[in-house]
Amino acid sequence: MANEDIDYEHIEYVDYKDTEFLEQFINNQGKILPRRVNSVPARVQRQITTAIKRARHLALLPYVSESIR
Amino acid sequence: MASNKYQYELTYVISGVVQQNQVDDIVRKVNHLIESNDGDVLEVDEWGNQRLAYEIDRKRSGYYVNMYFKAPGPLIQRLERELQINDDVLRYLTLRMDAKMKRHYEKRKKREAREEKEEAEQAAEEEASEEDGGDE
Numbered sequence: 001m002a003n004e005d006i007d008y009e010h011i012e013y014v015d016y017k018d019t020e021f022l023e024q025f026i027n028n029q030g031k032i033l034p035r036r037v038n039s040v041p042a043r044v045q046r047q048i049t050t051a052i053k054r055a056r057h058l059a060l061l062p063y064v065s066e067s068i069r
Numbered sequence: 070m071a072s073n074k075y076q077y078e079l080t081y082v083i084s085g086v087v088q089q090n091q092v093d094d095i096v097r098k099v100n101h102l103i104e105s106n107d108g109d110v111l112e113v114d115e116w117g118n119q120r121l122a123y124e125i126d127r128k129r130s131g132y133y134v135n136m137y138f139k140a141p142g143p144l145i146q147r148l149e150r151e152l153q154i155n156d157d158v159l160r161y162l163t164l165r166m167d168a169k170m171k172r173h174y175e176k177r178k179k180r181e182a183r184e185e186k187e188e189a190e191q192a193a194e195e196e197a198s199e200e201d202g203g204d205e
Binding site: 057060 | 086170
């Protein structure tokens, strides 16, 4: 899922407003993917987790996205 | 007093069914509350009406306002209380900006300024090339 070309080591701050970026790290149900799938540094994974949770609170990202309509 | 001020980032979501003039009222009220209590509003960025990722109080869309300000700590409690009481405000999030967030913010500011400049230059160039006869 994670793009190998992007240099995740040099990410200093993960912004909760950048939903396009955060969407890479959730599955189609809206769950946060584990680090072994995302393959990002632990420091960045922690920040992504917090950012996704903040975005969810503001309804920028879903808590649960209905896959079946 | 000035040393007790911190920089904050606040995002709040106003219900999408609220009229535009009422939205402006809320935004003005928030800004006024900060400014009248020894705070400085640095930037207010209204994202406008957006679809919510999930339904809140039967509403499917919300008006997002993202702002940056400097204020003394105790003001935040009062500000959040105001937002909590207001039924038109669906969600809010206040973050005190640490060094990393500030750097990220400055970087974004710089990028935006550069992009604006480039855009202006490009527009000027296009205008110039048009005068030359259309070729680039």
